[in-house]
Amino acid sequence: MQPLAGLTVLDLTQIYNGPYATFLLAAAGAEVIKVEPPGGEHLRKRSGSAASTLPYAMLNAGKRSVRLDLKTEQGRDILTRLADGADVLVENFAPGVMERLGLGAAVLQARNPRLVYATSSGYGTDGPYRDYPAMDLTVQAMSGIMASTGFADQPPVKAGPAICDFTSGIHLYGAITTALVERARTGVGRIVEVSMMEAIYFSLSSNLGMLHARGDAAPARTGNRHGGLSLCPYNVYPATDGHIAIIVNHETHWRGLLTAFGRTDIADGPRWRSNAERVAEMEDVDALVATFTRDLPRQAAFDRLVAHRVPCAPVRSLDEVMHDPHLHARGMLRDIDHPQYGPMTVAASPLRFGGAANAPGRPSVPLGTDTRAVLAQRLGLNETELDRLETERII
Amino acid sequence: MQPLAGLTVLDLTQIYNGPYATFLLAAAGAEVIKVEPPGGEHLRKRSGSAASTLPYAMLNAGKRSVRLDLKTEQGRDILTRLADGADVLVENFAPGVMERLGLGAAVLQARNPRLVYATSSGYGTDGPYRDYPAMDLTVQAMSGIMASTGFADQPPVKAGPAICDFTSGIHLYGAITTALVERARTGVGRIVEVSMMEAIYFSLSSNLGMLHARGDAAPARTGNRHGGLSLCPYNVYPATDGHIAIIVNHETHWRGLLTAFGRTDIADGPRWRSNAERVAEMEDVDALVATFTRDLPRQAAFDRLVAHRVPCAPVRSLDEVMHDPHLHARGMLRDIDHPQYGPMTVAASPLRFGGAANAPGRPSVPLGTDTRAVLAQRLGLNETELDRLETERII
Numbered sequence: 078m079q080p081l082a083g084l085t086v087l088d089l090t091q092i093y094n095g096p097y098a099t100f101l102l103a104a105a106g107a108e109v110i111k112v113e114p115p116g117g118e119h120l121r122k123r124s125g126s127a128a129s130t131l132p133y134a135m136l137n138a139g140k141r142s143v144r145l146d147l148k149t150e151q152g153r154d155i156l157t158r159l160a161d162g163a164d165v166l167v168e169n170f171a172p173g174v175m176e177r178l179g180l181g182a183a184v185l186q187a188r189n190p191r192l193v194y195a196t197s198s199g200y201g202t203d204g205p206y207r208d209y210p211a212m213d214l215t216v217q218a219m220s221g222i223m224a225s226t227g228f229a230d231q232p233p234v235k236a237g238p239a240i241c242d243f244t245s246g247i248h249l250y251g252a253i254t255t256a257l258v259e260r261a262r263t264g265v266g267r268i269v270e271v272s273m274m275e276a277i278y279f280s281l282s283s284n285l286g287m288l289h290a291r292g293d294a295a296p297a298r299t300g301n302r303h304g305g306l307s308l309c310p311y312n313v314y315p316a317t318d319g320h321i322a323i324i325v326n327h328e329t330h331w332r333g334l335l336t337a338f339g340r341t342d343i344a345d346g347p348r349w350r351s352n353a354e355r356v357a358e359m360e361d362v363d364a365l366v367a368t369f370t371r372d373l374p375r376q377a378a379f380d381r382l383v384a385h386r387v388p389c390a391p392v393r394s395l396d397e398v399m400h401d402p403h404l405h406a407r408g409m410l411r412d413i414d415h416p417q418y419g420p421m422t423v424a425a426s427p428l429r430f431g432g433a434a435n436a437p438g439r440p441s442v443p444l445g446t447d448t449r450a451v452l453a454q455r456l457g458l459n460e461t462e463l464d465r466l467e468t469e470r471i472i
Numbered sequence: 473m474q475p476l477a478g479l480t481v482l483d484l485t486q487i488y489n490g491p492y493a494t495f496l497l498a499a500a501g502a503e504v505i506k507v508e509p510p511g512g513e514h515l516r517k518r519s520g521s522a523a524s525t526l527p528y529a530m531l532n533a534g535k536r537s538v539r540l541d542l543k544t545e546q547g548r549d550i551l552t553r554l555a556d557g558a559d560v561l562v563e564n565f566a567p568g569v570m571e572r573l574g575l576g577a578a579v580l581q582a583r584n585p586r587l588v589y590a591t592s593s594g595y596g597t598d599g600p601y602r603d604y605p606a607m608d609l610t611v612q613a614m615s616g617i618m619a620s621t622g623f624a625d626q627p628p629v630k631a632g633p634a635i636c637d638f639t640s641g642i643h644l645y646g647a648i649t650t651a652l653v654e655r656a657r658t659g660v661g662r663i664v665e666v667s668m669m670e671a672i673y674f675s676l677s678s679n680l681g682m683l684h685a686r687g688d689a690a691p692a693r694t695g696n697r698h699g700g701l702s703l704c705p706y707n708v709y710p711a712t713d714g715h716i717a718i719i720v721n722h723e724t725h726w727r728g729l730l731t732a733f734g735r736t737d738i739a740d741g742p743r744w745r746s747n748a749e750r751v752a753e754m755e756d757v758d759a760l761v762a763t764f765t766r767d768l769p770r771q772a773a774f775d776r777l778v779a780h781r782v783p784c785a786p787v788r789s790l791d792e793v794m795h796d797p798h799l800h801a802r803g804m805l806r807d808i809d810h811p812q813y814g815p816m817t818v819a820a821s822p823l824r825f826g827g828a829a830n831a832p833g834r835p836s837v838p839l840g841t842d843t844r845a846v847l848a849q850r851l852g853l854n855e856t857e858l859d860r861l862e863t864e865r866i867i
Contacts, residue, residue: 080651081650101646128686128700204802214696215784215785225632227632233715233787234695244642247643247671252825261653267828275822280633286524290522301630322612386605394616395690399683409670428647428664
């Protein structure tokens with residue numbers, strides 16, 4: 078039995094932020110009814126372009142799809158009635174859009190006080206930046222992620238993954254489940270809200286700590302070195318087939334590293350016996366470590382270091398990650414033959430609940446697959462009424 | 473009233489991953505009892521070094537602090553009895569540590585079936601990588617974050633923030649609250665688990681989509697350009713005082729950009745009228761946009777572009793972010809005079825529940841501040857017993 082079995086979620090979300098939250102809800106057992114405009118949500122529309130196919134399929138697995146035109150009065154009426162019977166409504170439109178449609182939290186919760194109304198946007202529903210345009214890249218710029226990423230002698234660079242979108246999505250999930258915990262006690266639903274800019278803030282803790290401690294002397298970005306340039310070795314080093322990341326944050330690691338490469342003479346010698354001494358001669362220490370790794374494949378260097386309990390990891394390509402034996406062994410990834418899109422590698426939920434299934438129930442479906450079934454089941458509409466709504470292009 | 477008021481959390485976590493989860497629990501109203509070893513958890517020990525002071529204070533605000541030596545039998549007995557009366561126990565030790573202490577989920581849930589037992593680690597509690605050393609940097613290497621970040625002609629680089637730690641921490645929070653939703657129905661607690669490597673996977677959706685669509689032809693990393701090099705303009709451009717990020721993902725944005733800088737002649741001309749044409753001449757288009765921005769301050773370029781509804785953002789320094797008027801206006805950030813550490817800027821929870829407080833109740837406290845009070849309240853120990861435990865260095 079999955080933990081959220083029996084709960085119904087109305088999902089008006091798009092692209093990554095909201096859809097990740099509702100994917101996790103579906104994977105935890107909730108019935109997620111994805112309500113999309115007549116043309117499909119943005120990411121589905123883009124899934125005509127091949128590169129959006131996999132993200133769309135991954136994020137929308139396990140969800141039902143209902144096509145509904147909220148620009149019509151009848152469409153809005155249907156949505157309102159669906160919300161009457163739902164536990165959660167999730168949306169990540171720009172602030173104010175739902176209110177302008179007459180579908181704001183005040184309206185829906187007045188009719189259904191148990192409804193948890195969840196909203197997410199770039200900068201939140203109030204404050205001076207509320208209406209600024211927000212996408213992952215712009216929030217990475219605005220929130221300090223970009224300034225903190227990259228090499229000191231190079232321009233700021235974005236984090237490669239869409240971390241602002243997805244960090245916000247999982248926060249939104251956490252806010253929703255929190256409100257459901259509370260509702261079990263009070264019987265009343267909440268408005269919950271997450272902004273992308275706020276959701277990413279804590280991830281900068283080390284960088285903010287450095288700024289707090291050193292002010293203007295804090296380095297903006299340090300490439301692969303320690304954010305405060307205060308641990309050494311701490312870097313990414315060359316290998317014959319790529320790179321390996323190594324961290325020494327304890328003297329036992331330093332000895333382990335030297336032992337792994339047959340250089341206990343250094344460990345026993347007068348130089349570099351403390352982290353402070355190594356930090357003071359960081360370039361030289363990094364150059365030494367590079368001589369250890371550069372003639373070995375990543376995996377060989379990794380195996381040798383791990384045997385000596387030195388924290389390290391090969392820098393893996395995305396292709397290696399997608400075919401990672403560990404992630405496949407744990408059921409996080411699996412290869413499917415998607416009915417619409419063909420063979421692909423899809424992911425389960427990172428949230429694991431004892432032995433319960435953490436993979437969504439069925440692959441993503443074409444737009445509107447479940448429209449008639451959902452409206453018949455939930456609103457009691459008959460075939461004649463559904464035909465009329467289709468003819469009038471409401472659904 | 474905060475949504476998690478009345479719940480008790482036993483917090484055995486350290487550094488960032490677990491402590492972020494329990495910070496969010498505290499900020500949502502739970503009573504979080506942080507149980508630390510005699511020397512304090514790692515981050516507290518480090519908070520002797522100035523750069524860890526702010527992260528420690530931010531992440532441990534709102535928590536009670538109990539000093540307890542789990543290496544002693546009496547210490548483990550006290551923890552077990554505390555778990556008998558708790559709703560949630562959270563830990564992020566390496567897999568197997570709690571079992572070896574005799575404090576595993578099986579033991580604790582046999583005594584208290586309502587207990588939600590939450591665990592997080594780098595690679596999870598099973599699978600071939602289970603015992604690999606895991607820290608934010610190594611998981612960034614292993615999970616593809618590093619390979620996806622940086623400029624195409626430069627080595628892979630880590631994302632500046634500790635995204636693997638914090639992404640895992642918020643997933644852990646979501647897993648805990650989900651198990652609490654279920655417990656409200658079933659009366660029984662779950663084991664919940666999150667691994668850092670799995671928690672970050674979905675954030676690579678765009679990059680994975682590109683790999684799926686193009687295979688070996690997919691670019692590993694594209695600096696600040698679109699991950700698939702399929703949108704233009706999409707980059708970070710120079711300004712007199714830094715950089716500005718600009719995205720054109722709709723033809724109206726392209727016209728807006730040109731209009732903002734008085735170049736409607738280009739919009740109306742024969743060249744670059746479609747995204748495909750612009751992508752084909754990406755270097756030239758980027759060079760043109762740079763001529764628009766390079767003589768203006770970031771904010772002036774931003775104001776002009778936003779007035780024409782072009783998605784963009786100034787690349788902000790961390791100092792600007794910490795003093796951001798928007799985050800302060802929304803109460804996400806506030807300046808306090810910390811009783812131990814002095815003036816600093818601390819953060820509230822990014823999870824907002826209607827009008828309920830989302831800031832933790834009191835600043836972080838010195839190690840063991842609440843030891844006697846917690847053991848007296850929860851286990852009924854009297855002064856004599858507490859004195860004895862102190863003398864024997866159990867607490």
